[in-house]
Amino acid sequence: MSDESQNESRIDDTSAALLRARALVLRDIVACGADVHGIVDVLDAAVREREWWVQRWPEGIEFLAGQVAQDVQDRLVDTEGRWPPCPQHPDEALQLEPPMGADPHWICGRGCGEIAALGELPRQA
Ligand SMILES: [Zn+2]
Numbered sequence: 001m002s003d004e005s006q007n008e009s010r011i012d013d014t015s016a017a018l019l020r021a022r023a024l025v026l027r028d029i030v031a032c033g034a035d036v037h038g039i040v041d042v043l044d045a046a047v048r049e050r051e052w053w054v055q056r057w058p059e060g061i062e063f064l065a066g067q068v069a070q071d072v073q074d075r076l077v078d079t080e081g082r083w084p085p086c087p088q089h090p091d092e093a094l095q096l097e098p099p100m101g102a103d104p105h106w107i108c109g110r111g112c113g114e115i116a117a118l119g120e121l122p123r124q125a
Contacts, residue, residue, distance in 0.1 A: 013061065014054055021065035022047045024119030025072055028106075031121040032084045039072075039080065046071035065118055066096050066104040084121055088112050094121075 022043060029039055046068050053067070054060050060067070073093065076083040082093035086108040094106040094115055106115045116122060 014051070014058075017054070017061045017064045018047055018051055021050070021068040024065045025069045027119045028069070028084055028121045029072070031123045033124055034080065034083060039076065042075045042079075043068070043072055046075065062102040063100055066099065066101065069096055069104070069118055070099065085124070086110065086112055087115065087122060087124060 025043055025046075026040070029043065050064060050068050050071065054064055073083055077093075082091065084094050084106065086092040086094055089108060089110050089112070092108060092110050094108055096104040096118065097107045097114075098104060104118050106118065106121060107113065108115055
């Protein structure tokens with residue numbers, strides 16, 4: 001395999017991981033009823049910044065979806081408030097565990113425990 005085709009396959013993996021991360025986080029945004037225009041812009045900005053990050057740190061590809069979710073979470077605190085809310089505690093934001101790992105899950109810190117995997121939050125009314 002030439003160097004050039006190896007580079008191409010890594011770019012393809014990166015694109016696929018970025019699309020997967022966007023899809024997972026978008027699913028949770030929609031599940032929380034927060035699919036307003038501004039939030040999708042926040043998501044897309046986070047995905048663009050993580051593209052730069054993962055190109056410099058290819059090992060981070062496994063953590064990409066969790067990182068994008070936490071970027072969105074950090075940005076929404078300033079504008080929309082706590083996201084994603086716990087189904088039982090609307091004023092409590094769920095946290096991703098592990099914060100830096102593959103296959104992260106949303107956890108409520110007020111006793112509900114694990115709510116769902118990233119991308120699988122239950123739809124809220
Ligand atoms: Zn809770």
